[in-house]
Amino acid sequence: MVGTLTQTTALDEVVSTVNARVADAPRCPHCQGDAIQKWGQSQGIQRFRCKGCRKTFNALTGTPLARLHHREAWSAYGEALRDGLSVRKAAEKRGVHYTTTFRWRHRWLAAPRDQKDATFTGIVEADETFFLESHKG
Known part of the structure; x- marks a missing residue:
């Protein structure tokens, strides 16, 4: 019906984004x-x-988001992650248990870690290099 106002929620945004991923x-x-x-x-x-x-x-x-619950809070949690909130503070702000936000944080941060470019093109400049090395024991 023309002229009907619809209210979109955070869950509607998440669902439309997810469905658009495989639409084509x-x-x-x-x-x-x-x-x-x-x-x-x-x-x-x-x-x-x-x-x-x-x-x-x-x-x-x-994907890292497979089988995670509380989809309506994902976009808001992304903002909390961007702002650098602790696991407990993010859980309090989003109304979920802190173990849920702990699980989300590890899943979400694993995604960029696993998607690394194999080669560089053009000019590359590095000012610091970190090597994962342990001198323990």
Whole structure:
């Protein structure tokens, strides 16, 4: 209906972002097949089924955000992470348990660590170098 006002919530934003991730050409994260069919929805996120391996998945399968709950608080927690809040303070502000924010922090910070570029192009300048080395024992 034209003229109807809709109120978007943080959960709506998260769901639309997740669904947009595979909207163009979904591929099976298990077998990399492209014979995909829609297979219902779960909590607003489109599910798919691979015709090759017959497994179901959604846009979060195989990502650090897979199987994490409280999606409505993800965007707000991202802001808390950006602001450098402690695990407990972030949990208090978002209304979740501190073990939940601890789990989120480790999952979210693992994603950039695992996505490293293999090569550099152009001019590269480094002013400090850190080597992970232990002199213990």
